[in-house]
Amino acid sequence: MLRTNLNNFFIITSVVVGLFAILLIWVYLWETSRGLKITEIQIYKNYVNCSFAFALVMLVILWITTQGLDSKLMICFLIxxxxxxxxxxxxxxxxxxxxxxxxxxxxxxxxxxxCIFKVIIMVAVLWLVY
Known part of the structure; x- marks a missing residue:
């Protein structure tokens, strides 16, 4: 029971961190559309890449080390x-x-x-793991 709850926590954390990376891109777009240049895209890329890498590595580790969560993990990759x-x-x-x-x-x-590279990476990792 505890193992299942912990795995679910890790899955939710991975998806939230992955969605945070996407949210950062949208914040950058909003900021640039309003003419505000608070930070450069390179700084955003660093934050986005760290969040994306964490989410991807966490999902892959969960996919490899757990059993019975394939459908949940597939939905997370799809999201x-x-x-x-x-x-x-x-x-x-x-x-x-x-x-x-x-x-x-x-x-x-x-x-x-x-963004396109991240889609390619997600599909390639899913293909390799699945």
């Missing part, structure tokens, strides 16, 4: 992958409709490629 796809598409659309300078739009579009 995070769809989140990154929506973020990549949303970034492209958001940067196209915002009435800002070309420099701000270019800064917003810098977030698209890392």
């Amino acid at each position: 995070l992958t769809v989140g990154w796809i929506v973020t990549a598409i949303g970034t492209l659309i958001f940067s196209a409709i915002v009435k800002n300078s070309v420099e701000d739009k270019r800064a917003m579009r810098e977030a698209i490629l890392p």
Whole structure:
């Protein structure tokens, strides 16, 4: 019973940290769309990459070390992958409709490629683990 609760806690933690990385990208987009340049994209990339790596490693470790949680872990991978796809598409659309300078739009579009790479990484890891 305790082992199941602990595994569920780890799954929830992994998804929350993974979604936090996605939220950071949306905060950066919102900040750039308003013309505020509080931080550069490189600082956001560091925070996003750390959160993404933690979530991915935690999910893979859970997938390898537990039994009977495959369906839950598959849903978690699916949630995070769809989140990154929506973020990549949303970034492209958001940067196209915002009435800002070309420099701000270019800064917003810098977030698209890392999102696409994260989708590729998620799918590749899921393929290797499954």
